[in-house]
Amino acid sequence: MDQFDQTLASFIEAAGWLAPVFFVLLHLFRPLLFIPVIVVCIAGGVLFGFLQGAVLSFIGLSLMSLVSYLLVNKFPKFQEKVSRLKEKVFKDRTISVSQVMILRIMPFVHFHLLSLYLMEMSKTFKEYMYYSLLGLIMPAVLYTAFGEIITELPWYLTGLMFIILIIIYFYIAKQNDSRLESN
Template sequence: MDQFDQSLEVFIEGTGWLAPVLYILLHLFRPFLFLPVIVVCILGGVLFGFIKGAILSFIGLTLMSLVSYKLVFRFPKFKEKISKLKEKMFKDKSISVSQVMILRIMPFVHFHLLSLYLIEMTKSFKDYMYYSMLGLILPSIIYTGFGESITALPWYITSIFFVVLVAIFYIIDKYNQGQLSIKGREYD
């Protein structure tokens, strides 16, 4: 295993500036390769270490958010497919920006679906990119730094982590519904 780590380190050093560029491009081509975000971020932690891997993951995911925005507005069929997925997964449910950020942390939640939610919630491209980038900080850090640890943990600890994230998601949902009903009474 040590020999593998050393050869990997030599390979990364040998590629110089090309390795980070290829890694960022991997984030952009990830959906076509059917790779989950968590896998690519873990790879970044293994190849580049925690800090550089997290920064490169953040850059790659931010560029993917930009691509998602462009895809939604340039290709109506793409938006239609994602909208159908949205209707299927969260039928008649509004989700807040906070919940989108929690969902970004959860592995295997569709990246473009969450981007569509953000697009629909924000008023401009600038707002979309702001909230999108804000929501990508934690996944970049968690998956890169702790992703390998999380996947190495026993299944029950990983399950507990997932349950905690789901609980936070629903607590925020209840809080937002309470806020909406309070705001609704103010206008009556």
């Protein structure tokens, strides 16, 4: 990852005023390059600082949400692949918007899978983008601000943080299930 950061830093420095544009495009091409979201957001914090890095990551992730929507709606084979992944990962499980937002914070959770869930929960494109943008604020801010700290934490603290997120996820699921039962 250090080599990636150094290469990216050299490229951004040479790019000058186009650097933010290239960084946002990196978010769009990230899935094709198999680079995790957290790595790109951390790089944004290192290269542009917290505020600009978080804003650029939010813009890049927002555009990726738009691309996800277009891919699912224009290419049925892509939708089939993501739907199969959904069946493997979350068999017969319905998750809420709040749970999707928690999962967005977790590193290495498939971006398009969570976008598919939001599409299925939304009635319109506008509603999908609203929920999607809302769910992208925390990952952009957290990964940019605390990305380096998280990756440098000892494994047990990283594991503890992951367990806390899982507990929050299941707590929301329990609340959601009890709300559905009462209706």
